[in-house]
Amino acid sequence: MKELEKTKRISISTVLFILVLIIGVLTFKQPRNVYKKTQEETLSALKSTDYLVHLEDIANQDPVIIDVRSKSEYSISHIENAINIPTAEILENKSIALLSDVKNTGETAFIYGKNPDEANSAWMLLYQLGYDNTKILNVETNHIDNKLVVKNYSLEKPIANYLEIFKTITPEKVEQIKKITPKPTKKVIPVKKKKKRKPEGGC
Amino acid sequence: MKESKKNRHVYWNPYFGGFLLGLLIIFTFYMTGRGLGASGVMKSGVVTMVDQVSHEHTLHNAYYSKFVSGDKSPMNNWLVFETLGVLAGAFLSGSLANRIGFRVQHSPKITVKRRLVFALLGGILFGLGAQIARGCTSGAALSGMAVLSTGGFITMLSIFGTAFLFAYFFRKNWI
Amino acid sequence: MGPLIPNGILSYEWNIIIAVLIGLAFGFILEASGFSSSRKLAGVFYGYDFAVLKVFFTAALVSVIGLYYMDYLGWINISMLYVHPTYLWAAIVGGAIMGIGFVAGGFCPGTSICAVAIGKLDAWVYVLGIMIGVLVFSEAFGTFENIYNDTNLGNITLVDSLGLPASWIILTVTVIALIAFFISDVVRKRVKKVFY
Amino acid sequence: MINRKLAKILSKRYIILASLLLIAALGLVLLPSYQKNENTTAENLLAKVINPERYITSDVLADNIITNDPSIILVDVREVDEYTAYTLPNAINIPLGDILNEDYQGYLDQDRYNIILFSNENFKADQAWLLLNRLGYSNLHVLNGGINGWYHTILNPPKPTEDMPNEAYELYNFRRAAGLFFGVGIKAKEKKVVKKAVKKVVPKPKKKKRKPEGGC
Numbered sequence: 001m002k003e004l005e006k007t008k009r010i011s012i013s014t015v016l017f018i019l020v021l022i023i024g025v026l027t028f029k030q031p032r033n034v035y036k037k038t039q040e041e042t043l044s045a046l047k048s049t050d051y052l053v054h055l056e057d058i059a060n061q062d063p064v065i066i067d068v069r070s071k072s073e074y075s076i077s078h079i080e081n082a083i084n085i086p087t088a089e090i091l092e093n094k095s096i097a098l099l100s101d102v103k104n105t106g107e108t109a110f111i112y113g114k115n116p117d118e119a120n121s122a123w124m125l126l127y128q129l130g131y132d133n134t135k136i137l138n139v140e141t142n143h144i145d146n147k148l149v150v151k152n153y154s155l156e157k158p159i160a161n162y163l164e165i166f167k168t169i170t171p172e173k174v175e176q177i178k179k180i181t182p183k184p185t186k187k188v189i190p191v192k193k194k195k196k197r198k199p200e201g202g203c
Numbered sequence: 204m205k206e207s208k209k210n211r212h213v214y215w216n217p218y219f220g221g222f223l224l225g226l227l228i229i230f231t232f233y234m235t236g237r238g239l240g241a242s243g244v245m246k247s248g249v250v251t252m253v254d255q256v257s258h259e260h261t262l263h264n265a266y267y268s269k270f271v272s273g274d275k276s277p278m279n280n281w282l283v284f285e286t287l288g289v290l291a292g293a294f295l296s297g298s299l300a301n302r303i304g305f306r307v308q309h310s311p312k313i314t315v316k317r318r319l320v321f322a323l324l325g326g327i328l329f330g331l332g333a334q335i336a337r338g339c340t341s342g343a344a345l346s347g348m349a350v351l352s353t354g355g356f357i358t359m360l361s362i363f364g365t366a367f368l369f370a371y372f373f374r375k376n377w378i
Numbered sequence: 379m380g381p382l383i384p385n386g387i388l389s390y391e392w393n394i395i396i397a398v399l400i401g402l403a404f405g406f407i408l409e410a411s412g413f414s415s416s417r418k419l420a421g422v423f424y425g426y427d428f429a430v431l432k433v434f435f436t437a438a439l440v441s442v443i444g445l446y447y448m449d450y451l452g453w454i455n456i457s458m459l460y461v462h463p464t465y466l467w468a469a470i471v472g473g474a475i476m477g478i479g480f481v482a483g484g485f486c487p488g489t490s491i492c493a494v495a496i497g498k499l500d501a502w503v504y505v506l507g508i509m510i511g512v513l514v515f516s517e518a519f520g521t522f523e524n525i526y527n528d529t530n531l532g533n534i535t536l537v538d539s540l541g542l543p544a545s546w547i548i549l550t551v552t553v554i555a556l557i558a559f560f561i562s563d564v565v566r567k568r569v570k571k572v573f574y
Numbered sequence: 575m576i577n578r579k580l581a582k583i584l585s586k587r588y589i590i591l592a593s594l595l596l597i598a599a600l601g602l603v604l605l606p607s608y609q610k611n612e613n614t615t616a617e618n619l620l621a622k623v624i625n626p627e628r629y630i631t632s633d634v635l636a637d638n639i640i641t642n643d644p645s646i647i648l649v650d651v652r653e654v655d656e657y658t659a660y661t662l663p664n665a666i667n668i669p670l671g672d673i674l675n676e677d678y679q680g681y682l683d684q685d686r687y688n689i690i691l692f693s694n695e696n697f698k699a700d701q702a703w704l705l706l707n708r709l710g711y712s713n714l715h716v717l718n719g720g721i722n723g724w725y726h727t728i729l730n731p732p733k734p735t736e737d738m739p740n741e742a743y744e745l746y747n748f749r750r751a752a753g754l755f756f757g758v759g760i761k762a763k764e765k766k767v768v769k770k771a772v773k774k775v776v777p778k779p780k781k782k783k784r785k786p787e788g789g790c
Contacts, residue, residue, distance in 0.1 A: 003216050003412075005580065007587050010219040014594050017222070017440070021598060024451050030608045033616040039674055039705055046701055047671055088624050091616060117696040121623040124704050129616055156694040158656060159722055200237055200281065200460060214418075217432035218591065220411025224433060225440025227403050232445060233453075234388070234396050236381030237460040239404060241487035242508065249512040266519040281397050288401020289408070289488065290495045296409035297496030305497040308415055322416075322500040325483015326490075326507015327514065328475050333487065334515040335522055336472025338462055340480075341404075341488035343469075345434065347462035349441035351536040351547060354464030361473025366481045370423035373481045377420040378572060443598050450605055545603040552599040556592050 033091055036130030045127060052138040054152050058110060064102050065137070068113045068122045077148035079112065079141075087113075087122045099131050112137035116153055213300070228349045235281070238346020241289070242333035243282035246270070250277040310377055321376055336361075380455035405492055414492040416484030416500065417572070423481055425569035428562035435555040442548055461533040471525050483507065614710055622707055629718035630690060632727045633745070636752040639663060647687045651702045652694060652721075660721070662692070663756070670698050673705060683711050692717035692724075728752050 037045075045051065065082040067074050074084040085095045102109050111126075111134055113119040119136045126134050140153040214220075231239055250270045254261045254277070261267035270277045297303045309318035333339040336358050338347065344362060347355015382388040383396075411433050412418045421427025448454040480486055485493060485504045493501030515522060537544050614622075622628075638646055639662065648665035650657050657667040668678045670693070682689060691699040691714065699716045706714055717724070726732070731749035734742040 003214050006216050007218075007591075010216050010222060011587060011591060013219065013222050014591050017226075017444075018594050018598060021447050021601065024447065024453075025601070025605065028451050030606075031610070031615055034609045035616065035708075039708060043671070043674055043705060088620070091620055117700055120697055120700055121704065124701060125616065125620055125623065128708070156652075156697055158659075158694050159725055212412075212415075214412030214429070215410045217411055217429040218436050220407055220429075221433040221436025222440050223407045224404075224411075224437035225444065227400065227407060228437060228441035229444040229448070230403075231396075231400050232381065232441075232459050233448070234382050234400075235393055236384040236458055238462075239400070239488070241491060244491075245487065245505065245508045246512050249509050249516065252509075253513070253516075264516060264519065265523070266516040281393060284394050284397035285401035285404070286491055288398040288403075289405035289491045290401075291398075292402040292405025292407075293409040293414060293492035293495035294405075295402070296406045297414065300410070302409075302414070302496050305499060307499045308417060309500070310417065318500055319503050322483050322485075322503040323507040323510075325479040325481075325485070326504040326509075327511040328479030328507075329483060329486065329504075330479075330508035330511020330513075331515050332472045332475030332477075332479055332511075333508070334472070334512055335526055336469050336476065337465065339476065339488070340434075340486040343462050345437060345441075346460075348438040348551075349445060350456065350459050350461050351442060351544060352462040352464065353531070353534050353536055353539045354462045354469050356536065357464065357466065357469040358462075358473045358476075361470045362477045362480060365474040365477030366423055367477075369478050369481050374424060376482075377417060377484070378424050378426070378570075439595065439599075443595075443602060446602055447598075450602070452610070543607075545599075545605075549599045549603050552596060556596065559588075559592070 032093075033096065033129045035128050037128045037132070042124065042128050045132070051123065051127075051135050052116070052155065053110060053135045055137060055139050055150055058137075064107050064109045066109050066111045066122075066134075068111055068119055069141075073114070073143075077143050077146070079148065079150065082112075085122075087118065090122050090125060099126065099134070103131055103133050106133070108133045108135055110135050110137045112139055112141065114142070115140050116155055224345075228346065231346075232349065237281070238342065238349060240282045240285065240338070240342035240346070242330070242339040242342060243280065244286040245330060246334065247277040247280050247283055310375075312378075313376055318376070321373070379453060381458050384458055385455075404488070405495065408489055409492045409496065413489040414496050414498065414501075416489075416493065416498070419486075419489060420481070420484045421572070424572070425565045426572040428566055431558060431562055435558060439548075439552055439555055442551070446544055446548060461535055463533050464531040464539075465526070465528060466531060467525050467528040479511075614708055619704070619708055623704060628703060628714065628716050629696075630715045631718050632724045633749065633752075635662075635690065635717055635724075636728050636749070636756075640752060640755050645686075645688050647681060647689050649681070649689055649691050649702075650693070651691055651698050656694070656721075662724070665692075670702055673702050682706055682714075683709070685712050688713045688715055690715045690717055693720050694722055695720040728756060729758050 062081070065079055067078050067082040067084045068087045068090070069078075069084070070086050071084060074082075078084065083098070085098075089095055099109065109131075111119045111123050113122075116136055116138050123134055123136050138153050138155060139150045141148055141150050143149075228238060231237070247270070250261065250267055253267060254271055261271045294303070307315045307318055309315055329339070333342075336343060338344070338355075338358060340359070340362060343355050344359035345355075348359060379385060379387060383390060383393055408414070412429055413433070418427050418429050422430040445454065445456060445459075449456040476486075483490075483504050485501060487505075487508060490501045490504045490508070494505055519526075531539075535544075536542075536547050540547060635646075648662050650661050650665045650667045651670045651673065652661075652667075653669055654667060657665075661667070666681060668681070672678070673682070689711075691702050693699045693702075696716060696718065699720060703714050703716050719726070728749050731746055731753065734746045
């Protein structure tokens, strides 16, 4: 069989194929942080609100406190011996190392930010990555006359009487401003047309 | 042998051809998420022809109606375009190695008529089998094996198995 | 990034253009490796030319190894790829009929299209035969219906049906293929040469 | 002689090629398997969480509702009782507890509509947003400030003082007008007269089967 002798091309292509595979494998690094908790587990953790902790609960023992605000806010003022990890760097090696050794020693880390919403994103990410020894400090921090005021934050409380608004107030005549109210600029949210096309196949 | 005649039958090294075909399958799966195919074209062809002949027949027949429902014309199918490419590619490769020419390739022992009869018979059987198994050698077996699909392996084994079994009966056609 | 079009990275219109390009390459490779001549195809059954076995197995191996490496490296998402559905009896009976058709006719649909392109009249007849076969199947769909829809095991892969991890299956398939290549060489040396 | 030497090399070459292929297959076996992140990796999720692009202000939302923007679906993640007390027009109620169960995925996992999650404040809506983003859903937005913010801006806007720029007045007028649309200030009994915002039938998009279909 004549063509079996012509092996130049096949050997070149096989070597190239193997090279591509080797390069691919060598340059490949496994994803560092992998979700340990499934969505359902995280959801059930959200239902029980024991991850929200008030300031006075932790006043006694000296806790590990993590401040997720930016460096500048942290430098202005922060809760004493709080460690500053801005949310953007929560997944950096340094912070992951810190969190894992906090987890090994069995302590719980408390996360706080300007308000619980900010701390929530960092906390949820860490929880899903398996650091379930973290909790959110349910506090609102703002800097008033160069002293950090930390107040407990009432979370998701509806304003007491917002239903009455529909009954009481009559619209007072707004006559002193006679200019025709400009048509509010119609902000068009560009709807990304992303069609997910399934692959069909077969012969 | 004449120079042009000599290199008419020099094909690629089969391993090289297989290697390129493997890369092509990877490329197809990477781009479109589906494998190659061939016998789907004949089905679309038949369905369009039957549809031209009598439209309501295609609507009533259980098998045709699957392909003619709504505005989806059977010809608007991935395989039809792929087959156009196959025709062009084969013509290109054939002309490069000047294998183009109308002829019937048959073993010296048999007549052209017998070869054509067996080709027709083989075609009918293959058309039937391809529809039952939902795929032919390149669609079900090759693309199936690329993703380790059990159906693909079974189809491949049964095709080559029965082919080897029945090879004895058709040996006069080939050897 | 996985299959580009299903993931929406490439728009659906690309599908047609890619189809033609892939077909072009498919036709060229098949024709260049000699699959347009039916006698070369039939050689695998009579031992004088194992081109079909070599091309087929190499293509399957290269694609399966390549796809699973890409899956490992995260370039493709195997679970989104189309897996041929497994209808047990349909595959066996259909495969048997196709096997006989293969030995009798000498072509399979892909290679017959290649042969049609370079002017093989027996391939034209073969394609006509396939169409008649499809016609027979669809007209008499009632009789074939029970085999057609029999024991549908869904789009399962060998990993679920054998329970082995994919890499071991690929290793065994590779070893089997290499043994088959070796045996085909031994057999080809002993079988009487056929010039075509 | 040449032929014999050629054959000797060739037979060895095929063995080399076969062994290369075997090594490739063996490599696949020996590679340490790792748990793959499904659709979004932690880093992508973090990147999405940081940028506040997901927030939509109540003014923009009020404008969208008034101009009957068809591309938005409002999802209220509060509990049922708060939902029945007051909610935005045409909002669907998916309490945070069962945001993941199957029958709501038809609404959440599609890319034709912009889904706007809201609760009393940002907290619950953010959590829902993060969970859904981990599943890889797209077009999710959160109403900045939630219902409380909505109350403070649209329903009961603070009156601008004299030294405020003209925009503050315009904004105040817009909010006052929007408040009217949402029924503020109209006596309870007349309230029924006001044209009820037509109940937009929120089409439950049929969840496309994930499995690719094929044909031969």
